[in-house]
Amino acid sequence: MGASKVEIHTDAHILISEIAKVLSHPARVAILEYIAKQENCICGDIVDEIGLSQPTISQHLQVIRNAGLLKGSFEGKRLCYCLDVARFKEFQQVLNQFFNQTSAQCC
Amino acid sequence: MGASKVEIHTDAHILISEIAKVLSHPARVAILEYIAKQENCICGDIVDEIGLSQPTISQHLQVIRNAGLLKGSFEGKRLCYCLDVARFKEFQQVLNQFFNQTSAQCC
DNA sequence: TACAATTATCGTAATATTGCAATATTATAT
DNA sequence: ATATAATATTGCAATATTACGATAATTGTA
Secondary structure, three states: OOOOOHHHOOHHHHHHHHHHHHOOOHHHHHHHHHHHHOHHHOOOOHHHHHOOOHHHHHHHHHHHHHOOOEEEEEEOOEEEEEEOHHHHHHHHHHHHHHHHHHHHHOO | OOOOOHHHOOHHHHHHHHHHHHOOOHHHHHHHHHHHHOHHHOOOOHHHHHOOOHHHHHHHHHHHHHOOOEEEEEEOOEEEEEEOHHHHHHHHHHHHHHHHHHHHHOO
16 A cells, blocks of 8 residues: 555654654755854755755755745845754653653563 | 666765665654564564555565575564664764754854 | 464565656845 | 735645555464
């Protein structure tokens, strides 16, 4: 099928999987790292940095944006992206809670 | 395409994405939680627990196994799975390092 | 050895993801 | 208003993932 049976899963499990999905492609990991690293959030050269076409990068950015991790504002002609650090740390916390709880419960 | 251009990405980014990929499906999150929760690792009823067919669960287990997160041993007729907690915590650490470094660098 | 129970693998269908060329949109400057 | 530069969207092809029925392999037991 290819379609996951979402209805049988708990909200908590779906949340974790959706957070993980954002990080499940190396280009998105690279993009996140890059937009965080840039001083003054001067971005737009992500395309040159990563080595994928502009539409592909834009598509990955949309995944990141839909997850609520992207803040953007215009600076001159160029759209300047920035990581939503608060949300990013939220993600980290959700994952850590899962990791901690799960490993604590194990034999 | 559907094939990610692995060759253009760094090992670090690929590692993170591969770890995330294991967690990127709610069934696998549920399975990981479940095999950790079970006392004495008496497993095999994951199928009943999750609500997917036996082949599908087996397939998800393979993804988890390939990631090095699964330890298995036979107990009577039934194969008894257990989480490799050390490896699991390794994964947590890799992700945390990424989260911490990335958010620290950000504006 | 043969049988029953459990798990893995194979084959296949449906859907999702990834990637890019072409095109549209958006914003600034002239 | 027009031109230019940057980004988003569309359309499409290739590959990956997800799911399950059928079947094979594995293990303990009679």
